[in-house]
Amino acid sequence: MATEFVARGQDLELVGIHKEFPGFTAIENLDLKIPAGEFFALLGPSGCGKTTTLRIVAGLEEATRGKVLIGGKDVTASKPHERPVNTVFQSYALFPHMSVLENVAFGLRQRKVSDPLAKATEALQLVELEHLALRKPQQLSGGQQQRVALARALVNRPALLLLDEPLGALDLKLRRQMQVELKAIQMEVGLTFLHVTHDQEEAMDMADTVAVMNKGEIEQMGAPEALYDRPKTAFVARFLGQSNIFVGDVVEENDHSISISCNGQRIAAPKKRSEKHSGKVALGVRPEKATFHADKPDLDSNHNLVGPGEIIDIRFTGVSNQYLIDVPGFGDITVFAQNVGKSPVVELGAHVWVSWKVEHAFGLSDLPLKADNDEA
């Protein structure tokens, strides 16, 4: 029953969710389990099916096939108002004809909860907006509206809180501030959060678990650190942070590592960090794990070394410098160097060697598409 007032978050399970729209498939056989009390982020580019997934959980969209279970109960056939779920909409969807307080009290009134205004005021205190309770939503700034939308959903203590890119419309500073607040509130109230976003930093920053979605399917799922450290597909490697990816045939395979040959130069990756061990394989490394040298360095077999290449672009981004190095046969390699005062003195057009530790390399299960290359 939707009228049940649950104190704790509940788990969400999607079984074989499939969604067809006229002309295209939005979600393909999606299975997903989110444990109770977890902050779960569904990350992907626009059009990947993440918002559709969220709408199916909320009941605003009907799945073509598959089941939705909340707290073990099958709610597939339930109408949105019967589900123990609340949504913070991307557009906030605050009722313009009601005061902020009435907006927040709406769900409580619907469920005939006693003393709705006091509880709504409490929720507004949580988002530090109780002083604006009697204003109309359109008199508030974007960030304040976002917090009202959050309070309006949170006050109902839903088993599951759905967040549909609610921070998308905010400027960077406010977004960071709201991320911190959201995370703090989630820990405080212990609800299950399902957060849909295309902002990879936001997903990694806030979520316990991140699922990267692409073309209606989940490509990889795990803790943010694990996902970042060892992406398994080219899409994940490039969507979650940046990656340098090299493709070549496997020329050597031993107990610890595999090596590919790429234009005569060998690149190795640990075997346990590689998905594929034979044939044509893509190996990658994060730009901040790579360093470059003005002269060819003398490195042991624990390092990969490519070069020489020419620095074709230098970007200053504050905390780091980003160098784009064109190595013949490898394409462009990106290297991040922290601005800690001893960055190598180089200039555009300089010829350098790039190296990284073998243990930092990862092997992908697929090969990058042309389109993915352009993105990077």
Place this chain on the structure above:
Amino acid sequence: MAFVALGQGSAGNSSAPKKASRVAFILLAPGMIYLGLFFLTPLVSLVITSLKTASFTGEIGMYDYGFQVSNYAYALDQYLPQITRSFIYALIATLMALLISYPIAYFIGVKARNKPILQAFLLTLVIAPFFISFLLRTFAWKQIFSNESPATQFLQSIGVLAPDQYVIGSSFAVIAGLTYNFIPFMTLPIYTSLERLDTRLVEAGADLYATPVQTFWKVTFPLSLPGVISGTLLTFIPISGDYVSASRDFLGGSDTAMIGNVVEANFFRIQDYPTASALSVMLMAAIVVLVSVYVRKSGTEELL
């Protein structure tokens, strides 16, 4: 609303306020002159006529200038039933038009939103009656339900009407005719409000445990209120003064006369111009009072 927009425009453009106000004045002038000539002049003339006294010579249709306030008391005393009837008919017809128009407007504005061809077709259907003069349309209804028509005979045969009862001439016929004639004026403003309705707010209502019916009354209807208010004003005001439907030449009978019919009779048949003018002035005053109370109560002052 136009005044608010104008005010904000000149306030924002403070660097050249003089110039802006002169432009505004030039733009407003034609409308002001037009209103002055064709609205204010007849109005003043009407008020003067309503206070005239019977001619010294006693000739019918001739009146002298005067200040005979008792004309109003006379008109009120003589025609109170018709005045009351006008407002009751107008109220019922407005409510009927609202009940019929809202679902139509909702369907066109919300349900057919993503089907532009269907939407355009339905809107054309709503406006289609305007393609034919309302006099002709009302007359057509008189023909359809005339005393010897198959429709009337059918209603008599199934017992809806007694053998000596007829449709034309009844209050029902007049109210139905008024409702019918003014439905587009109700449908279009409500459609305009609903067409702008953000359906994500309806989703938010469902998400916050409101059933579709509850969401309608708590979200959709309040947000369409501006359209409902302008629609009811656009129907109630002209219906109160309508004299076609209630006329005995059309759908009315001996005891369905409204103010419009009385005014018409006093002007053109009895030639009692002061009484007719007094009735007109009172009708206008009553509408102004009723409308301002209504708008104040419904909390949409910004419409005025």
